Amino acid sequence: MAETQKTKEQLLNGLEEARAQKRSEAERERTEESxxxxxxxxxxxxxxxxxxxxxxxxxxxxxxxxxxxxxxxxxxxxxxxxxxxxxxxxxxxxxxxxxxxxxxxxxxxxxxxxxxxxxxxxxxxxxxxxxxxxxxxxxxxxxxxxxxxxxxxxxxxAEEEKKRFHKEFEETLKGLPAHIFRFKKDTNGNIIAVLSEGRVAEVFGITTDVIKSKDLQELFSKEHYNIVQPHYENAFSGKTVEFEILIRETWFRTTIKPYKKDKKGHVVEIIGYSTDITERVRAEEALRESEQRMELALRGADLGTWDWNVATGEVTFNERWAEMLGYGLDEIEPRVSMWEKLIHPDDMPDVMETLNSHLEGKTDFYETEHRVKHKSGDWVWILDKGRAIERDADGKPLRACGTHLDITGRKRAEEELKRYRDHLEELVQERTRALEQAQAELLRQERLSALGQLTATVAHEIRNPLGAVRAAVFAIGDAIERDELHRIERARQLAERNVVRCDNIITELLDYARGRDRERALNLEPAWVDEWLDALLDEQSIPESIVCVRELTCGVKIPIDREHLRRAVINVVENAVDTLQDDTASLTAQGNQLTVSTRIGKERLEMRFSDTGCGIPADVLDKVFEPLFSTKTYGVGLGLPVVKDIMQQHGGGVEIQSEVGEGTTVTLWLPIVDADLIDQQV
Structure with a gap:
């Protein structure tokens, strides 16, 4: 019996292990991917x-x-x-x-x-x-x-724009002629300032920073507090309020409205602004005083006046009004139709539009300048001013009064001034056209001058090798006639060299003029500079009379455009060789020697080309990178400008040191961006 129980337990354990293994495999299949x-x-x-x-x-x-x-x-x-x-x-x-x-x-x-x-x-x-x-x-x-x-x-x-906006907004608030503020109520029901910006706050005698957190009662005198406090309470009750108040000889118009509410809908914060309306109030007072003075002036001054009963059309004119137009007062019909008949037909539409706008209440005053016919038949310019002084309950005008002022003299002066101004504008336009023509002619002359210089240079440089080619052709013909065949090869070589010179001159000129080298993308490839430069010098045909010393010791590998940089090096080497071959050169103690060396400078690789020629004078040294400038007896003077462009494309440059009688050193340098890498290579 015990043995049977043991066998049953073994079977159950085996079944459980099989189930666990199956679950594990299923889980692995779900989680694992191919x-x-x-x-x-x-x-x-x-x-x-x-x-x-x-x-x-x-x-x-x-x-x-x-x-x-x-x-x-x-x-x-x-x-x-x-x-x-x-x-x-x-x-x-x-x-x-x-x-x-x-x-x-x-x-x-x-x-x-x-x-x-x-x-x-x-x-x-x-x-x-x-x-x-x-x-x-x-x-x-x-x-x-x-x-x-x-x-x-x-x-x-966006962050910069946000900063700029906030800064401008703060500056705008500080410069506003209005006082912008927010108030809230504390737990005790006191009205406390939480924001205050604007110059008007200075009227309170304290800065805007100090105003913040102040109680309303602390900001106003007792008299003023009693005036404003009900308005603030009305705003906290949910109303928008407006009021005007005089504080320290400054009039303010204040608007306050609810700003924030709590969850129950109660206003907990209000916002408002106060505007300094002192100037407006003073202007209104001045206007009232002006109206009073005008009434006095109309009684005693020699102005043309009119008093119009709008409902009946009757008008009362004074004597000066009639005299301005050459009439006696008894000759003027006291009706508004009389005035309408005298106005110039061209001015009538604008006059009536202005008058009706005032009568309809759209403007405070009526004012026009228009022509009125004189008894003599001439036209008199009149400044006509007036206003409706009585209106009915519906706002319709009942009575209007105004004045006439003869401004004919002023108008004539304005017309004369306009004619003078128009004349001046014509003169300015004439001078401007003349200046533009002169400028265009100057530009044309400059272009012709530059073209002439270029043409002369190219013509001169190509004429010499072409002359040599012509001489070689003549020599070949003469050799054939005389059956002196040994002279033909020498003449052919002479012709070929000068044809190559012509081709080089044209290529150099086209490269610089079209800017091809400046626009061409570099094809950078890593190169051991010493080995590359050594192989390049091997390709050059340096005369036996010149000793070429090589001191290539930098031991650095950097990315370069081999073909591009090759042209720069050849240009410099050929310049040095030409200098050393010049019969007029005053040789130094070393004789005809060209030393080519490489070295590591501060974050740059330098290729130096030092010759023992006669050197370059200081005044000439300043011009060697100018296009078309050359110290040679031949060449268009574009070699060093092209070299400069090539080095700048590589992120480097070219430097020249020279002393008369000592020789010249040209340094072509390239940037080295990884100093640690250079240390490892060295």
Missing amino acids: PGESEEKYRLFVENAAEGIVLLDTKSRITDINPRAAEIAGIERQELIGKSVIQLVPLIRFDVKRALSLLKDVIRGKSLSVNEMTITNRAGEQYIIKGILNPLKKAGKIVGVSLIVEDITERKR
Whole structure:
């Protein structure tokens, strides 16, 4: 029996183990994916990520990059893959030193964050980015770097715009002629200031900062507090209130309305503004005084006056009104129709429109300048002013009064001034046209002068080799006639050399004039500079009379455009050889010697070309980079300008040191962005 029980327990335990194993396998099947599925999900994630993702190897070369990162760079993905950070320098503008320093730290095992970095891509678009750099490890060994880039350009612009807006808003509030304020009630029911901005606050005798947190009762005198307190309470009850108050000889118009409510709908904060209306009040007072003075003036002054009963059309004119128009008062019909008949037909529409606008209550005054017919038939200019002084309960005018002022003299003066101004404008236009013509002629002459200089230079430089070609052709013909065949080869070589000279002159001129070298993208490839320069010198045909000393010791490998830089070096070498071959050169103690050396300077590689020629005078040295300037007996003078352009395209430059009787040293330098890498190579 015991044995049977033991067998049953063994069966149950085995069944439970089988079930557990089956559950484990099912769970593993659910959680595990095939490598292909996992890789596909990774690729979909990377390809569609909103952030830029870049993978680099330990030599800072891009091994993979997603579409977003390529979009930020403005370069196709395939073009970027395989390029090092240094090779991106001609394509993208960014802080190369900082980037290389960060990569170096990450390759050493650090994980870093880049808060902000500004780059300008190949299309000229500027981005502000932040990024996270992590080392990539395989089997515990760092094999590269991952960079996740987030474009924060719009966010930074929005932040800057927000800062600018807040600053401008604060400055605007401080400069407002109005006082903007907010008040709330504390737990004791006191009305407390929480915001106060604007120059009007100075009227209280304290600054806007001090006003904040003050009780309403502390801000006003007892007299003024008793006036404003009910208005503030009305605002807290949910009403919009307006009132005017005089404080310290300043009149304010204040508007207050509810601003915030609590959950129960009770107003807990109010907002308002006070405007200084002192000038308006004074203007209104001045207007009232002016009206009184006008009434007195109309009685005693020699002005034409009219008093119009709008309902009946009857008008009372004074004698001066009639005299202005050459009439006696008894000759004037006392009706508004008389006035209408005398107004110039061209002025009538504007006069009636202005008058009706005032009678309808749209304006405070009626005022026009119009022509009225004189008894003699002439037209007199009149300044006509008036206003409705009585209206009925509906606002319709009952009576209007006004004055006439003869402004004919002023109008004539204005017309004369206008004619004079028009005349002056005509004179200015004539002078302007003459100036524009002179300027156009000057530009034409300058262009012709430049073209003439270029034509003369090219004609002179090509004429010499063409003369040599012509002489060679003549010599060949003469040799054939005389059957002196040994002279033919020498003449042919002479012709070929001078044809090449012509071709070089034209190529040099076209390269500079079209700016081809300045626009051409560099094809950068890593090169050991010493070996490259040594091979280049081997290709050059340097006369036996010149000793070429090579001191190539920099031992550095950097990216260069071999063909592009080759042209710069050949230009410099040929200039040195030409100088040493010049019969007029005063040789130094070393004789005819050209020394070519390389060295590492401060964050730059230098290629130096030193000759023992006669040197260049200081006044000439300032002009050697000017197009068409040359110290040679032949050549168009574009060699050194082209050299300068080539070096600048590489991010470097060209320097010349020379002393008369000592010789000349030309230094071509290239930037070195990774000092640690150079130390390792050296």
